[in-house]
Amino acid sequence: MGPLLVSSGAASVLCMAVDASLAGRTFPAVAPYDVTAERVAEFAAATGTPYATGDPAPATFPIVVAFAAMQQLMADPSVGIELHHVVHGEQRFAYERPVRVGDRLAAELTVDSLRQIGGADIIATSSAVTDARGALVCTTRAVLVHKATDR
Amino acid sequence: MTGWAEGLELPTHTYRVTRADLVRYAGASGDRNPIHWSDRVATSVGLPGVIAHGMFTLALAGRAVDSWAGAPGRVRALGAKFTRPVVVPDDDEGAEVVVTGAVKSVEDTREGQLVTVAMTVTSGADKVLGMPTATFLGGPGAGDRVG
Numbered sequence: 466m467g468p469l470l471v472s473s474g475a476a477s478v479l480c481m482a483v484d485a486s487l488a489g490r491t492f493p494a495v496a497p498y499d500v501t502a503e504r505v506a507e508f509a510a511a512t513g514t515p516y517a518t519g520d521p522a523p524a525t526f527p528i529v530v531a532f533a534a535m536q537q538l539m540a541d542p543s544v545g546i547e548l549h550h551v552v553h554g555e556q557r558f559a560y561e562r563p564v565r566v567g568d569r570l571a572a573e574l575t576v577d578s579l580r581q582i583g584g585a586d587i588i589a590t591s592s593a594v595t596d597a598r599g600a601l602v603c604t605t606r607a608v609l610v611h612k613a614t615d616r
Numbered sequence: 617m618t619g620w621a622e623g624l625e626l627p628t629h630t631y632r633v634t635r636a637d638l639v640r641y642a643g644a645s646g647d648r649n650p651i652h653w654s655d656r657v658a659t660s661v662g663l664p665g666v667i668a669h670g671m672f673t674l675a676l677a678g679r680a681v682d683s684w685a686g687a688p689g690r691v692r693a694l695g696a697k698f699t700r701p702v703v704v705p706d707d708d709e710g711a712e713v714v715v716t717g718a719v720k721s722v723e724d725t726r727e728g729q730l731v732t733v734a735m736t737v738t739s740g741a742d743k744v745l746g747m748p749t750a751t752f753l754g755g756p757g758a759g760d761r762v763g
Contacts, residue, residue, distance in 0.1 A: 504644075507643070507644045508644040508645065510640065510644070511637070511640040511641040511643070511644035511645070512641065512644075512672065512675035512676070512678075512679065513631065513637070513676075513679065514675070514678070514679050514682070514688075515679075515682075515688075516688075520688050520689070521688050521689035523675060523678060523679075523682075523688070524675075524678040524681065524682070524688075524691040524694050525671060525674055525675040525678050525694070528645060528671050529644075529645055529646055532645065532646055532647060533646065552698075553670050553671070553698055554697060554698060555695070555696070555697040555698065555746075556670065556671065556674060556695060556696065556698070557693070557694070557695025557696075558691075558693060558694045558695060559692070559693045560691060560692050560693065563688070563689035563691075606695070608697075
């Protein structure tokens with residue numbers, strides 16, 4: 466089974482603390498993601514979002530690309546994150562424009578800050594989602610909570 | 617028809633979430649974490665049972681925002697903290713997610729009016745999202761706002 470990101474509310478188990486040098490690191494853009502009509506329609510159907518051919522993608526659609534960037538961060542053996550013990554604590558999007566069918570998107574993730582509170586690593590990340598021309602489409606900010614001790 | 621104004625209460629939207637929805641969302645989003653489909657795994661990490669993806673719940677908030685804005689693609693910002701899980705029982709009813717919103721501020725820009733809404737997103741008695749907010753371009757006559 467591949468790396469996992471616990472999306473919300475999961476409890477914790479014992480694992481190593483995250484390397485303090487992680488703050489400020491940037492992870493190279495993940496492989497381009499081609500936004501096809503089928504993928505947008507599938508995402509819209511899965512979230513019950515009304516969708517007609519030619520509509521922009523649902524607002525949260527860029528999570529698909531940002532999620533791939535987060536998976537890359539967590540799969541990096543130098544980072545020291547225990548994948549199963551990460552809770553998705555917060556997610557925010559700021560859009561330059563909606564995502565449309567035909568876009569080729571890439572995401573580059575930066576670790577903005579790393580704090581330790583009550584035995585948990587609070588990892589604040591931002592990902593720049595860009596199109597084929599390199600223009601910014603949206604910025605996604607995720608806070609990942611990595612529990613370092615058992616409750 | 618009145619325009620967008622601070623304090624304007626927006627229509628409430630109620631959505632149902634079933635296990636089948638979570639399976640579809642896992643496939644569409646790439647988030648295949650078993651806590652969103654396996655009671656065995658969910659309870660092993662201390663959850664009461666299978667929970668919805670936080671991003672699924674935020675997508676429902678996004679649906680409400682599209683509805684208020686009157687068209688898709690008008691959203692300029694959307695976000696929340698994932699504070700409480702939406703527990704989705706293994707039955708045909710699933711869980712209910714209720715999204716309410718009120719206009720927090722209105723800013724006139726070259727593009728038009730940028731409307732920022734503060735939402736409340738609940739499932740049962742729980743507020744499941746923390747500080748859910750959205751900003752969208754509110755065109756004249758757009759949306760299902762109460763005018």
